Amino acid sequence: MMGIGKRTPPTVYLDNAATTFPKPRRVIAETERILRYACGNPGRSSHRLSMRAAETVYECRRRVAELFGGEDERVIFTSSATHSLNLGIKTALRKGDHVLISDIEHNSVIRPIATLAQRGLITFDVYEASTDPVRVLSEISAKTRSNTAMVIACHRSNICNLLQPVGAIGEYCGSRGITFLVDASQSAGCADIHMKRDGIDILCAPGHKGLYGIPGSGIALFGDRFF
């Protein structure tokens, strides 16, 4: 419970899976610092504000890569996890590819995949999500085709809290040359995720949920098979 002003009644906030609140004071303070003292355009100029902005962006890039076992030069900042997922899906897939998605995927995965399928560009099947690696790998292997190019896993469900064994799925995909995309919208900042250890090729997450960033922020990390 938290009071947010004399005229505002105390707020009990239980919608953290949608976006976290309240934001930590250091997030608010750092946002204000950047807006006041480092709000140049990074990568376009060489004046002090621009260089401060560039340093800030790079430090954020470095920390994101470190947190998720990725590489700083393969971190892409986006406006949301939905943006990241669309970027990942549409970057990696080619015409004729087959995709496997779990039955706990969010609309931000289902809609772009279904749209690409409706346009005749890809085909897809749905596998039953599970916390049990043996069970989920049995599902995925039974539905893998010769042209399966991508497996998508919602790491943690926003509906039932189910946590998928991404390490096991990543190992399966890596051994078959299949791109493994993980939607970490509900797990980034809460669960241990390491792209290299878990065999993740594309990791997508919002900045404003478990990472406690500002609204309108997201990240997409690509593995070294891209770019």
Place this chain on the structure above:
Amino acid sequence: MDHKEAAIALRSLTHSIKAQRLLGGHGIDSRVIKPDAKKTERGCGYGVAVAIRDEARARKILEENGIPVAGL
């Protein structure tokens, strides 16, 4: 830093900031610069400036750590 500097052009601003930190860790002072774009071959227009006496060592360190020099 010496007044006489050498400019090392790099492929991106990210590389330039990484280079500055890397060189600092090896005891070489540097600063991120935006050289004349016409003089860079493949760069984004950023790089680092180091004292001329440190240039050869700096280039070697960058090369050994996977930060390619774009040419200048």
